[in-house]
Amino acid sequence: MSFKEEMLCSNSHEYVVKDGNAYTIGLTDYAIEQLGDIVFLELPSVGDSFGKGETFANIESVKAASEIYMPIAGEIIEVNEELVDAPEKLNEDCYEGGWLVKISSNSYQQDSEDLMTYDDYKAELE
Amino acid sequence: MVKQTYLCNKHIALNAKMVDFAGWYMPVQYTSIIEEHKTVRENVGLFDVSHMGEVFVFGKDATQFLNSIVPQNIDKLEYEKAVYCQLPKENGGLIDDLIIYKLGIESYLVICNASRVEDDVNWFSINKKDYDVSIDNQSHNYSLLAIQGPKAIDLMRKMGYQYENQKSFTIKPAVIEGIKLLASRTGYTGEDGFELLFENKYAQYLWDKILEQGEEFGIKPIGLGARDTLRLEAGLHLYGNDLDENTTSVEAGLSWSVPKDKQADYNGKSVIMEQLSNGVSKKLIGLEMLDRNIPRHGYDIYYNGEKIGTVTSGCVSPSTGKNIAMGYVKNLPEICTDTTVQIMIREKLHDAKIVKRPFIQKRNRV
CATH class of the missing domain: 2.40.30.110 (Aminomethyltransferase beta-barrel domains)
Known part of the structure; x- marks a missing residue:
């Protein structure tokens, strides 16, 4: 299955993809397109824990600053440091190379109940 | 009701991201703010700024009237020249910032910010008093396009512009691509460039023509997003952000546009003079x-x-x-x-x- 087929999306435009025992979290291409040129990204540290819906990162385009929320609860186990130095890469790829953090979580089942498949998410936007 | 310029369909056809700005449905970006910004710094960009207000002020006392409401010396403004000024209240707070163009004897064009046109016109009416002057808000009848960037002059020349040596901050009646318009060598980007003012009915034709003729110079349409980053780099104020009714010209670092030797009285003069002498x-x-x-x-x-x-x-x-x-x-x-x-x-x-x-x-x- 492709990345997009595997991921679940939130109303606030984050995605989560199960990756072995971990979960990869990022922002959808729709969110990136709406933001425009990405110029700043602030990610949490490994070991930080967040509840579902909590702000874990900040992103800014030329025009505006936005918060990024946890689609499911969990603890940060890996951060995409390369993106912090070159946030403009998100404009090219926000999936395979443009994920934000990887987390461990034991509440995926319940937290993912209100998340949508990419197709449903896209349909919701229209 | 959100207003639209006569070019709204062009912006939408170009896939622009549209936003509500000062009551107008305007393009914030077409492709990328950074790319559009660089186009203006390196080549040339085209802006639809038809949301700006155009108010014609004319009549026997037009000079005296304008001289009584802005700090600049309007009585010293020469024919076809333009001047940047602010519109202060009695306490020095600013209602708007403006460019005033002298079009003829006792005839002026005032360009206002889109969000302030109505307040400006009200203020003009309040201050009209016994002056023999007509205040004609023509904002709804005119479109305004800005052509900005180092290659703006090359493009203007190609489109038949007659006044290559036109000075910065001057305005001339001109014919571009067969259309009679007013061309001023002004802008809001820190680059050389022109602003073209004409009747709404020519807007679609001129927009297409400028983009077509500008292709060899790398022209792109530019949205309000890049307009904002361009003006900020150039250190230019934005009314509503950097200027408002709680700031004065002196506090805003605009003392260069406030002549100290002006004889005539104007709104806010005593506050402004006091701040110039004693500081802010x-x-x-x-x-x-x-x-x-x-x-x-x-x-x-x-x-x-x-x-x-x-x-x-x-x-x-x-x-x-x-x-x-x-x-x-x-x-x-x-x-x-x-x-x-x-x-x-x-x-x-x-x-x-x-x-x-x-x-x-x-x-x-x-």
Whole structure:
């Protein structure tokens, strides 16, 4: 299955993809397109824990600053440091190379109940 | 009801991201703010700025009337010349900032900010008193296009522009691509360029023609997003952010546009003269961040742990990659160029250095 087929999306435009025992979290291409040129990204540290819906990162385009929320609860186990130095890469790829953090979580089942498949998410936007 | 310019369908066809700006449905970007910004710095860009207000002021006392409401010496303004000025209230607070063009004997064009046209016209009416003057708000009948960038002159020449040597801050009746219009060598980007004013019915034709003729010069349509980063790099104020009814021309660092020798009285003159002599309690400064954080409108400025002011405009400078801002701070002697202050961003203080404006070197102007 492709990345997009595997991921679940939130109303606030984050995605989560199960990756072995971990979960990869990022922002959808729709969110990136709406933001425009990405110029700043602030990610949490490994070991930080967040509840579902909590702000874990900040992103800014030329025009505006936005918060990024946890689609499911969990603890940060890996951060995409390369993106912090070159946030403009998100404009090219926000999936395979443009994920934000990887987390461990034991509440995926319940937290993912209100998340949508990419197709449903896209349909919701229209 | 949100207003549309006569070019709205063109913007939508170009896939522009549209936003409500000052009551107008306007393009904020077509492709990318950074790309559009660089197009204007390196080549030439086309802006639909038809949301701006156009008010014609004419009649026997037009000069005297305008001279009584702005700090600039309108009685010294020469034919076809333009002047940047502010519109102060009695207490010096600003209703708007304007460009006034002298079109003829006792005949002027006033360009106002879109969000302020009605307030400006009201203010003109209140101050009309016994002056023999007509105030004709023609904003709804005219479109305004800005052609900005180092190649603007090449494009204008190609389109049949007759006055190659037209000076900066002048306006001339001209014929471009067969259309009679007013061409002024002004803009809001820090680049050389022109602003073309004409009747709405020509808007679609001229928009297409300019993009077609400009292709060889790398022209692109430019949205309000890049307009904002371009003007901020150039150190130009935006009414509503950097200027409002609580700031005066002197506090805003616009004393250069307030002649000290003006004889005639005007609204706010006593406050402005008093501030010029005795100084001001707050002042506008330029800021450059010392880390990657981006200063934004409304963020607080600190010095030695004390709040001393607020950011009024801020962005990433696409030309330099630096994060820049303007803001008002307490006018203390130690708060000067090269002083390090802090900006509160997401509940943390981040260092910024006070720098001179503009943030980029001014281009050669004609």
